[in-house]
Amino acid sequence: MTYNVHGCVGMDLRRSEKRVAEVIASFQPDIVGLQELDLGRKRSGGVDQAGLIALELGFDRIFHPALIRNEEHYGDAILSRWPMTRRLVGELPSQKAFPFPETRGALWVEIQTPFGRVHVINTHFGIGTGERIEQAEALIGAEWIGAVPEEEPLIVLGDFNSLPSSRPYRILTSILRDASRVHGRRKRPTFPTFLPMLPLDHIFVNMSCRVHGVAVGVGRAARLASDHYPLFALIDLHCHTSETLVRHDLSA
Secondary structure: OEEEOHHHEOOOOOEOHHHHHHHHHHOOOOEEEEEEEEEOOHHHOOOEHHHHHHHHHOOEEEEEEEEEEOOEEEEEEEEEOOOEEEEEEEEEOOOOOOOOOOOEEEEEEEEEEOOEEEEEEEEEOOOOHHHHHHHHHHHOOOOOHHHOOOOOOEEEEEEOOOOOOOHHHHHHOOOOEEHHHHOOOOOOOOEOOOOOOEOOEEEEEOOOEEEEEEEEOOOHHHHHHOOOOOEEEEEEEOOOOOOOOOOOOOOO
């Protein structure tokens, strides 16, 4: 699952890490990439949002602050029901001046599942077209995706702020497959929840992953919990057991 949680502030302007965790749990994912999380920020009561959500789920978690201001951290996390090892965290090329002054980053972990090892990269691209192109080019480069062995399963997910017609999206799909397109599904919008129009959140996989289904996690709770709907996929590790990484029924 990939889910931009909007600092856990919902469309009713209420902040609730527990509500976000409940939305996640309702879809029974095993691996979750989260974007827009606070750690030690006054606006969020100084809490560790990734830690609170992971505690509710009983998951392991690794958080990466893409933006640090004094003692306040803001960034992304990967949660998993299985043990994880941090492989790489770092900043992507970012626009740091008006009108888009925000550092963007990526987090790469290895997860030891019962069905084999899987690499997961979570990211949140910027708003400006130029920076998103640079971020996509950096992500497919030798330091990130290029460093993952082709024969090992790779999942790249996040809020890419990019439509399927955009150049950043095409850069990523030059070497990866969009899980939605692999499964033959029409891209469904994930943003904004009050009137979904834009498919900005994506899950990409390499050839060592087999996609069985993709869906947007809709419903009243998800509509309120954030300004993005979660996107999730049912994925097998190629040439491993037929059991799945995600057990939620996506046949609907």
